[in-house]
Amino acid sequence: MDNSYAAEIRKNLENILENFPDAVVTFDLNGTVTSWNRGAEKMYGFSKEETVGGFLPFVPGFLMLAEREKIDRIRNGDVFKDFETIRQKKDGTILDVSLTLSPVKDSEGMIVGAICVSRDISEKKRIEKELVKRNQELSRLFFISSAMRGTLELDRLLRMILTAVTMSDGLGFNRAILFLVDDNKDLLKGAMGVGPASSEEAFQIWSRLSLEKKTLTDIMRNIETGPLRKDSFLDKLSLNMEIPLSEETILTMTFKERRSFNVRDVREEPLSDFVLTQQLATQAYAVAPLISRDKVIGVIWVDNQFNRRPIVEEDMRFLSAFSNQVASVVESARLFEQVALAEQELENIFESISDKVFFTTKDYVIKKINKAVSERLGKPPEEIIGKKCYEVFHNRREPRRKCPHHKTVAAGKPFVGELEEPYLGGTFLTSSSPIFDSIGEFIGTVNVMRDITDIKKLQEQLVMKQRMAALGEVAARVAHDIRNPLVSIGGFARRLEKNLEGNLKEYAEIIAREVAGLEKILGEILAYVRGVSLEKRMVNIDSLVEEVTAVMKSELEEKRIVFVKDLHAAFEIHVDPSNVREAILNILSNAIHAIGNNGTITVKTYVKKGCAVIEVKDTGCGISEEVLPFIFDPFYTTKGSGSTGLGLTITHKIIEKHNGRIEVESKPHAGSTFRVFLPSK
Amino acid sequence: MGGSKMKILVVDDDLHIQRLYKDELTEEGYEIVVAANGAEAMEMFENENPDLVTLDIRLPDVDGIHLLRQMKEKKPKLPIIMSTAYDYRDDFSVWASEAYIVKSSDLAELKSMIKKLLIKE
Numbered sequence: 101m102d103n104s105y106a107a108e109i110r111k112n113l114e115n116i117l118e119n120f121p122d123a124v125v126t127f128d129l130n131g132t133v134t135s136w137n138r139g140a141e142k143m144y145g146f147s148k149e150e151t152v153g154g155f156l157p158f159v160p161g162f163l164m165l166a167e168r169e170k171i172d173r174i175r176n177g178d179v180f181k182d183f184e185t186i187r188q189k190k191d192g193t194i195l196d197v198s199l200t201l202s203p204v205k206d207s208e209g210m211i212v213g214a215i216c217v218s219r220d221i222s223e224k225k226r227i228e229k230e231l232v233k234r235n236q237e238l239s240r241l242f243f244i245s246s247a248m249r250g251t252l253e254l255d256r257l258l259r260m261i262l263t264a265v266t267m268s269d270g271l272g273f274n275r276a277i278l279f280l281v282d283d284n285k286d287l288l289k290g291a292m293g294v295g296p297a298s299s300e301e302a303f304q305i306w307s308r309l310s311l312e313k314k315t316l317t318d319i320m321r322n323i324e325t326g327p328l329r330k331d332s333f334l335d336k337l338s339l340n341m342e343i344p345l346s347e348e349t350i351l352t353m354t355f356k357e358r359r360s361f362n363v364r365d366v367r368e369e370p371l372s373d374f375v376l377t378q379q380l381a382t383q384a385y386a387v388a389p390l391i392s393r394d395k396v397i398g399v400i401w402v403d404n405q406f407n408r409r410p411i412v413e414e415d416m417r418f419l420s421a422f423s424n425q426v427a428s429v430v431e432s433a434r435l436f437e438q439v440a441l442a443e444q445e446l447e448n449i450f451e452s453i454s455d456k457v458f459f460t461t462k463d464y465v466i467k468k469i470n471k472a473v474s475e476r477l478g479k480p481p482e483e484i485i486g487k488k489c490y491e492v493f494h495n496r497r498e499p500r501r502k503c504p505h506h507k508t509v510a511a512g513k514p515f516v517g518e519l520e521e522p523y524l525g526g527t528f529l530t531s532s533s534p535i536f537d538s539i540g541e542f543i544g545t546v547n548v549m550r551d552i553t554d555i556k557k558l559q560e561q562l563v564m565k566q567r568m569a570a571l572g573e574v575a576a577r578v579a580h581d582i583r584n585p586l587v588s589i590g591g592f593a594r595r596l597e598k599n600l601e602g603n604l605k606e607y608a609e610i611i612a613r614e615v616a617g618l619e620k621i622l623g624e625i626l627a628y629v630r631g632v633s634l635e636k637r638m639v640n641i642d643s644l645v646e647e648v649t650a651v652m653k654s655e656l657e658e659k660r661i662v663f664v665k666d667l668h669a670a671f672e673i674h675v676d677p678s679n680v681r682e683a684i685l686n687i688l689s690n691a692i693h694a695i696g697n698n699g700t701i702t703v704k705t706y707v708k709k710g711c712a713v714i715e716v717k718d719t720g721c722g723i724s725e726e727v728l729p730f731i732f733d734p735f736y737t738t739k740g741s742g743s744t745g746l747g748l749t750i751t752h753k754i755i756e757k758h759n760g761r762i763e764v765e766s767k768p769h770a771g772s773t774f775r776v777f778l779p780s781k
Numbered sequence: 782m783g784g785s786k787m788k789i790l791v792v793d794d795d796l797h798i799q800r801l802y803k804d805e806l807t808e809e810g811y812e813i814v815v816a817a818n819g820a821e822a823m824e825m826f827e828n829e830n831p832d833l834v835t836l837d838i839r840l841p842d843v844d845g846i847h848l849l850r851q852m853k854e855k856k857p858k859l860p861i862i863m864s865t866a867y868d869y870r871d872d873f874s875v876w877a878s879e880a881y882i883v884k885s886s887d888l889a890e891l892k893s894m895i896k897k898l899l900i901k902e
Contacts, residue, residue, distance in 0.1 A: 579867035580839055583884055587866075588797035590886020595804065615886050623883070626867065 120217075126204060128213040129175055131155050131167070143220055145190030158187040160194070174203050174214045184221065196225040254433040255292065255330060260323050261426050262294035265402060267316050268309075271418055273402035273411075274302065275380070277338045278390075279351065280398040280434070288351055288399065290341035293334030295405075302406040341375055349373045350387055354399045360388035360420050362411055376401065386411045388423040392431035456549040459535070462509060462542055464488045464499060476524070476551070489547075495523040505547050508532035512542045518552065526553035575629040583622055590615030628750055638672040639680070641705055641712045641778070648684045649703065655692060662700040669705035669712045673780045675758055680778070683754040686747040687716045687774045694720025694772060711760070711777040718773075723766040731764065786812040787899055790831035792822040792848070793864070794841050798884070802835065805888050806895070819843030826852055831859070833898060835891070838865040860898040864891070 114135070117124050123140035127133050136151045144158045151157050159167045163185065170180065180201040187197045197218045204213040258278050264270040275295030279288040296302035330339075343351050350361050351373050363385050366372040376382050385403035389396050400423055404411060450457060451471050459468040466489050474481050477492065484492055490499045490506075499506035504515035514533040521528055532547045590612050597608035645667060656663050691701050699719040706713050723731060732752040755762050759779050766772035789811045791802045796817065803813040814829045816822035819842045826834070834852065838845035849861060862880045880894050 576867045583866035584795045584798060587884045587886045588795070588801055591798075591801040591805070591888065594886065594888075595801075612886065619885060 123218045125151075125156070125216045125218070126213055127156055127216070129171060129211070131171055133157075134213060140218070143189075143195070143218065144187065158189070160186065160188045170201065171214065174201060175211055177203055177211060179203070187218065195220055196222040253328075254430070254437045256323060256328055257430060257433045258292045259294070259328065260320055261400075261430070262292060263319055263323060264316065265400065265419075265422065266294050267319065268306075270316055271402070271415070271422060273415075273419075274404045274406045274409075275334065275382075275402065277334065277341070277401045278398060279338075279341070279343070279401065280430075281345075281355065281396060285342075286345045288341075288343045288345065288355060290338030291398070292330065293332070293338035295334050297333035299406050337379055341379075343373065343375065350385075351376075351399055351401065354387040354389050355396050358389050358391060358396055360386060360416055360423075362386045362416050364410065381405065384411060386416060386419060388416075388419045390423050390427035390430060392427040395431075397427060397431050397434070453548075456551075457547065458489070458549075459544060459546050460489050460505070460509075461544045464490060464509065466492060467544065473549075493524065494521060504530045505532040505545060508534055508545050508547075526551050527556050528552065575626055579622070579626055583619065586615050586619050586622070590619065624747070624750070628753070636674050636676050639675050639677045640672050641669040641714065642667040644675075644677060644680060645684060645703060645705055645714060648681050648688065651685070652688055652692070656701070659692060659695070659697045661692060661695055661698070664700060664702040666702065666704040669707055669714075671707070671712070671780070673712050673778055675778060676754075679754045680758070683751040683776065684714060684716070686751040687776070689747060691716055691718035691720060691772070691774075694718050694722070696720070707780075708777075711779050714776040714778070716774045716776075717771065719771045722768040722770050723764070723772055724768050728764065728766060732762075786810060787832045788812045788814065788829060789895065790814050790816065790822070790825050790829060790834045792816045792834065792840070792845075793837040794818060794839070795837075802888075802891075805892070809892055809895075811895070817841075819848050822848055823851065826855070833895060834859065834861045835864045835895075836861055838863060839867075862891070862894060862898070 117135065118137045120137055121139055123143040124135075124137045125133060125140050126135040133151045133154055133156060136146070136148045140151075141147055146157050156167065174180075180199060183199045183201065185197060185199060187195045189195055198221045199219075200217045202215050203211045204215050206212045262276045262278055265276040266273050275293070277293040278291050280291045281287075282289045296305050343349060345352050345355060348371060350363055350369065350371050353371060354361055363369045363372060366377050366383055366385070376385065380403070382403045382405055385401060387399050387401050390398040390400065400419070402411070402419065453470055454472055456473040456476055457470045458466055458473050460466050466485050466487055469481055469484055474484060477484060490496050490503070494500050494503070499509070500519070502517070502519055504517035504519065507513075507515040507517070512534050514531070516529070516531040518527060518529050520526075529550045529552045530547060532545050534542055535544045535546055537543050593608045593611035593615065597605055597612055600608055645665075649663065649665065652663075688701070688703075695701070695718055701719075702715075702717040704713075704715040704717075706715075732748050752762060755776055755778070760777050762777070763775040764772060765775075787810075789806055791799055791806070791813055793799050793802065793815070794817050799815045799817065803815060806813050814825050814831065816825045819840050822836075822840075825831070836845050836849060836852075840848070845863065845865075849863065852859065852861060860880070862882055864882050864884055866884050880898065882891055882894060885891075
């Protein structure tokens with residue numbers, strides 16, 4: 101009864117074991133299989149008949165020793181729970197398994213064998229491995245994107261991205277091109293490309309890289325700090341690529357549908373990009389969008405043209421993840437570049453403005469200047485910036501009251517004004533505006549100075565010209581209407597003088613003389629109005645001066661004026677002799693007039709910087725500072741009636757017509773020095 | 782001077798100047814014929830066959846420069862002195878007058894100019 105009961109229980113247990121879903125195997129302490137259930141059959145492929153009575157068949161040869169040790173420990177009563185190892189199936193494939201090993205005792209409690217429950221854990225192992233891989237990928241992505249965040253230079257960044265896409269320990273594609281969206285033109289424009297130009301080059305590069313053993317980190321660092329070139333075959337090709345967004349292709353679809361595409365065979369994809377198949381001979385490719393802040397800013401194109409590795413789902417996943425990571429960085433770099441560009445443009449404009457532009461603090465300290473300022477002042481910027489503007493521009497120790505900049509500082513309002521600045525030798529139109537900070541506090545000024553010296557001069561000349569032209573019109577008529585009667589009066593007076601005697605003769609002589617004087621004045625006025633005409637020939641300057649002084653001789657003697665000649669310009673220059681003679685004569689007459697009686701006139705000639713110089717120095721009354729600026733103006737005279745006020749004007753005009761210039765130095769009561777410079781050519 | 786006097790044609794619309802020139806130059810031994818406008822001047826030029834002409838630029842009917850050209854076309858070698866109240870030197874230096882003078886109450890310059898030109902003749 102007991103036996104049959106025990107047998108029944110045993111039978112039941114064996115049944116349970118047999119149908120247990122896990123593989124259950126029992127064996128004795130020699131490792132001889134004593135039972136082998138259906139689960140074991142299913143898992144390992146061996147049948148019960150093949151295994152019972154033989155040594156454990158699923159232990160791979162290299163684990164045999166370890167297995168024996170385990171049996172020894174079971175003999176001592178040890179239990180192994182969820183022990184992970186590997187087992188070999190009948191077909192030779194390796195299985196990842198988790199084992200639970202417990203001792204089996206006989207009725208006396210002696211350990212006689214073991215029971216082993218094994219569970220197939222290959223699926224779990226696979227998931228685990230995948231997790232590790234994913235983790236590696238993510239850390240790589242993180243590395244790449246953090247490396248990229250370090251640079252704000254768009255080109256450098258793009259190069260890093262594309263290198264990461266094509267490095268074998270990056271995304272591992274053969275070629276990659278980055279297209280950016282050009283919003284203005286509604287097209288995708290190739291920005292950069294990375295990859296070998298041909299299979300040969302691909303092979304060379306890959307073997308070199310495997311020799312150099314450079315890691316992604318090294319290469320990223322190189323790109324970040326090394327020189328950046330953009331002239332590879334793929335760069336050049338990609339820079340010329342423009343795909344209008346209006347076209348319907350994979351690239352534009354990626355942009356429009358904001359998702360990636362994997363074209364496994366370009367021949368079967370009607371929307372394949374012609375430009376890619378044509379110029380890159382690509383046969384299969386993938387494209388992923390770069391989306392930053394909900395906006396597609398570009399797309400990355402990749403292919404495996406050289407190793408023909410198919411682009412699989414995992415590649416696509418990785419490419420998309422990568423694109424999402426880098427898009428925002430690209431966008432910031434792009435914005436940064438635009439800002440930098442705009443800044444550079446502003447700086448260029450600022451520098452190239454021909455007006456003088458400068459910024460000051462509210463304390464008149466110059467903060468920033470453009471090139472025109474340093475050029476006008478003839479000083480480098482470092483000698484100007486930091487100084488007070490009134491020191492730099494006016495050479496004063498305090499601001500000029502009339503200065504528009506000073507007014508702006510004082511009133512905090514913009515001012516525009518004209519200011520003549522003797523220190524800089526010119527007239528300036530200055531516009532000054534206050535600068536306020538964000539809370540409305542006055543912090544400084546921006547000033548634009550325009551040199552209007554020449555414009556003023558031109559304006560004056562223009563006014564003068566218009567006046568002269570009007571004068572010219574009447575001059576011819578005046579000449580006719582006045583000179584003709586003068587000629588008659590004077591001419592007949594001379595005839596009378598010839599034929600009369602005594603008082604009458606004298607009267608006639610007075611009329612003739614007075615008329616001659618009037619004619620001379622008329623001649624001078626008309627000569628001035630008419631302008632000076634030149635009949636040039638080669639003339640020796642010294643002899644010309646001699647001729648003039650000879651004419652003056654009697655007058656000089658009469659007024660007891662000592663005349664000193666110091667002539668050292670015995671060379672010929674091309675001038676109108678009668679004009680130059682008149683010019684010198686006028687200066688000498690002025691000198692005589694300034695002296696009156698008793699004095700010295702020194703005439704020097706010499707050569708200086710390609711000019712013949714005629715210098716006339718007198719010991720006369722001199723010219724006051726108020727009068728000095730006007731001495732060459734027409735009709736300006738201090739000699740009272742009897743002078744036309746045209747002598748020096750004509751002189752000036754003659755010298756001007758010879759492309760020469762005239763200088764005057766004079767002090768009241770200390771005499772004057774006139775210097776005429778006539779160019780030798 | 783000899784039997785045949787040199788003949789000078791004085792062209793000036795100012796009758797006083799005409800008279801002055803005539804009296805002064807007659808005294809110098811020349812025979813003077815006068816004209817007050819372009820038409821008269823050309824008539825005298827054709828009929829009187831002068832040895833020298835003094836020609837005012839400003840005439841009532843015709844421009845003196847025009848007259849100068851007409852005379853030069855007919856007798857290129859005849860000396861002509863342009864005589865004017867206004868200094869036009871710039872404007873007609875291209876024209877082939879023998880001399881140019883600005884009218885003056887002192888006729889000395891004119892007389893010496895005439896003498897020079899007639900000796901050359």
